[in-house]
């Protein structure tokens with residue numbers, strides 16, 4: 011089949027019904043699957059045959075939707091998880107053990123920062139956090155013999171920094187480790203990190219992919235480009251026998267699908283962050299219109315950013331696609347069709363003024379959420395990032411007065427009128 015355009019993949023990817031089969035993706039609401047013989051089932055347990063036996067590991071509805079996201083990103087294998095948190099945990103823990111080290115951009119989602127800096131640290135995995143704007147020398151200096159991956163977000167939530175993916179990919183590859191990119195805010199409609207050298211992409215599908223605030227979910231996609239066997243001493247989990255599956259070597263037996271197979275066979279088996287088939291179905295409804303919605307989110311985001319930039323009550327505005335923004339040039343390179351609907355800005359008067367301003371909003375609702383059809387806003391320093399001290403906040407690119415707006419799909423005129431009214435009240 012000829013390579014289809016992204017719009018077509020959004021609508022039709024992952025599922026091609028046969029003659030007389032349902033047009034819409036069927037929901038396989040079943041925990042288990044029936045087999046004629048114990049031998050048939052044994053082959054599945056030994057990973058000798060592929061098929062379904064228990065929905066904690068794999069489910070046909072979830073796999074169909076994972077396959078669509080895989081095609082959107084241009085990868086070779088993908089899996090859904092029950093949340094974006096689970097996706098980032100599995101993506102890193104799949105290749106790092108106690109005693110290992112990972113380099114991460116410091117401007118990442120607060121939940122991911124906590125996962126890395128607190129929870130995974132307790133598991134014995136050490137993280138170095140670097141500014142996405144660091145020099146190549148600073149990046150080089152962060153690598154250690156036990157470094158196993160580099161991590162960053164295409165567009166950081168909520169700092170809205172744009173990662174120079176090629177710079178990070180080059181450094182990672184020079185040291186024989188993969189680059190993992192959380193592509194939640196850009197979505198594959200606006201950026202496909204594999205085209206710039208990233209090896210693995212993760213998503214919180216809770217955001218634009220679902221787009222309606224209806225399901226929490228995540229996804230991991232593997233480009234298939236990272237050669238694990240060429241760095242076998244660094245990745246024993248991929249390149250030496252797995253005793254829990256009769257000595258299978260993932261990178262040998264499954265080739266380009268080895269990384270996702272390992273994450274499914276070991277991490278989903280043992281941790282069970284499984285999405286429900288219902289949630290996968292809802293996610294797929296969102297994906298069908300992702301390309302149409304992203305264009306509108308970006309149009310509204312840019313209109314709002316332009317309005318704020320010129321308003322006397324506004325100290326600063328951050329929006330990568332706004333001319334003059336610190337990340338405008340990187341956005342032009344990595345996000346030529348637009349970035350996202352999220353705009354951050356500082357109200358004059360600091361933290362207090364930010365809180366007062368938010369009380370006056372009507373169209374924008376106060377929510378711990380971004381990236382859905384309904385516009386919303388958040389004060390991260392008092393919500394998602396409240397565990398951080400002021401130094402950590404600044405390193406994460408979150409100033410205390412920062413207000414994060416998520417521009418939905420309403421009329422830009424109404425969004426601007428709402429902001430104008432609250433700023434002037």
Ligand SMILES: *Cc1c(COP(=O)(O)O)cnc(C)c1O
Nearest residue numbers: 093094095119167194214216227
């Ligand atoms: C929301 C978010 C996450 C976490 O995803 P959940 O689905 O809430 O678990 C991870 N990364 C980014 C960039 C996010 O915006």
